[in-house]
Amino acid sequence: MNSSSDLDFLLPELRFHVAQYFERNDYYQAVTEAFKLVRLRLEELTGNERASQVFRDNARSPEFWDEIYGCSPKGQREEDYRRAVGYLHLAIQYFRNELVHQVADERFDRSIALSYVATANLALHCIGPALSEEWVNLFYAELKAVHGAYRSRSWFYADLASGGWMSKLSEDFQADALAPSQLRRLKEDVLGDLELQQSYDRSNIEFMKLEFVAGQLSDEDMDVIIAAAESNPNNDQSVGFEEFLRYCKQKYPTLASDEVDRALSRRTAAE
Known part of the structure; x- marks a missing residue:
C-alpha cells in the first residue's frame, strides 16, 4: 500500500509526526512516537503525562474533565463516553510500557503498526486543546x-x-x-x-x-x-x-x- 495514502486518515499533526518513520519502514519507532504524542497532549492539557494519574477511579474520576472536555457531561451516555476515552488512554499507556521492553524490529510490520497508530489517532481525536x-x-x-x-x-x-x-x-x-x-x-x-x-x-x-x-x-x-x-x-x-x-x-x-x-x-x- 502507498506510504502516503494509508496515512491519510490520521490527524494532520500525527500524520506529520509519524510519516518519516513509515517512509523508512521503521514501524517500531512510528508506533513509539505516536504513543509519545498522545502522552504529550495529555500532559499539555492536564499537567500529567500518565493516563493512570488522569483517568483514576476506573476512568470515572471527573478531576480533569474541564481541562479535557471543557464542560460537564450531559447525562449518563456522555459519562460512559468519557469513561471509554479514559480506558483508551490507559490502554495506550500500558501498550507503551510494553513497547519499551521489546526489541525494536520484533513483531512489527506495516499493518500492525498502522493498527497501533490508529489507536493513538483515536485517543488524540477524543481530547484536544480548547479552541482559541x-x-x-x-x-x-x-x-x-x-x-x-x-x-x-x-x-x-x-x-x-x-x-x-x-x-x-x-x-x-x-x-x-x-x-x-x-x-x-x-x-x-x-x-x-x-x-x-x-x-x-x-x-x-x-x-x-x-x-x-x-x-x-x-x-x-x-x-x-x-x-x-x-x-x-x-x-x-x-x-x-x-x-x-x-x-x-x-x-x-x-x-x-x-x-x-x-x-x-x-x-x-x-x-
Missing part, C-alpha cells in the same frame, strides 16, 4: 463569508437542508479536523449565544453554526433550539429552521425525535 478565541472569531467570519457568497436565497436554503454549504469552508475550518471535545466546546458556545429572532441573516448564520456541531447535539439541545425558533410567532425571524431540522433528521437519525417531527409539522402548517 481567535479561531472561533475567524470561523464565524468564514460562515458569514460563505453565506454572503450565495447569489440567491433558494440556493442557500437548498444547501442548508443538505449541509452542502460546508463543502465551501476552507481547509482550516473543517469539522473533521477538530476533536470531539473541541466540537462539544464549540457547541456550548453556539448554544450559549443562540439568537434566532433578531433577523433573517442572523438566523441563517446561527443554523449554519448549529449544523456544523450537529453531531454533538442531544435531544435536550434540540428542545432548546426548537423553543428559541418558536419563541416569537407574531414576528418570526427563524428562517432556515425547517431546513436545519431536515438536515438533522437526514444526517443524524438519532435526533429524529417526535418533538422534531412535531416542530416540522408546525412549521409546514404555518407556511
Whole structure:
C-alpha cells in the first residue's frame, strides 16, 4: 500500500509526526512516537503525562474533565463516553510500557503498526486543546463569508437542508479536523449565544453554526433550539429552521425525535 495514502486518515499533526518513520519502514519507532504524542497532549492539557494519574477511579474520576472536555457531561451516555476515552488512554499507556521492553524490529510490520497508530489517532481525536478565541472569531467570519457568497436565497436554503454549504469552508475550518471535545466546546458556545429572532441573516448564520456541531447535539439541545425558533410567532425571524431540522433528521437519525417531527409539522402548517 502507498506510504502516503494509508496515512491519510490520521490527524494532520500525527500524520506529520509519524510519516518519516513509515517512509523508512521503521514501524517500531512510528508506533513509539505516536504513543509519545498522545502522552504529550495529555500532559499539555492536564499537567500529567500518565493516563493512570488522569483517568483514576476506573476512568470515572471527573478531576480533569474541564481541562479535557471543557464542560460537564450531559447525562449518563456522555459519562460512559468519557469513561471509554479514559480506558483508551490507559490502554495506550500500558501498550507503551510494553513497547519499551521489546526489541525494536520484533513483531512489527506495516499493518500492525498502522493498527497501533490508529489507536493513538483515536485517543488524540477524543481530547484536544480548547479552541482559541481567535479561531472561533475567524470561523464565524468564514460562515458569514460563505453565506454572503450565495447569489440567491433558494440556493442557500437548498444547501442548508443538505449541509452542502460546508463543502465551501476552507481547509482550516473543517469539522473533521477538530476533536470531539473541541466540537462539544464549540457547541456550548453556539448554544450559549443562540439568537434566532433578531433577523433573517442572523438566523441563517446561527443554523449554519448549529449544523456544523450537529453531531454533538442531544435531544435536550434540540428542545432548546426548537423553543428559541418558536419563541416569537407574531414576528418570526427563524428562517432556515425547517431546513436545519431536515438536515438533522437526514444526517443524524438519532435526533429524529417526535418533538422534531412535531416542530416540522408546525412549521409546514404555518407556511
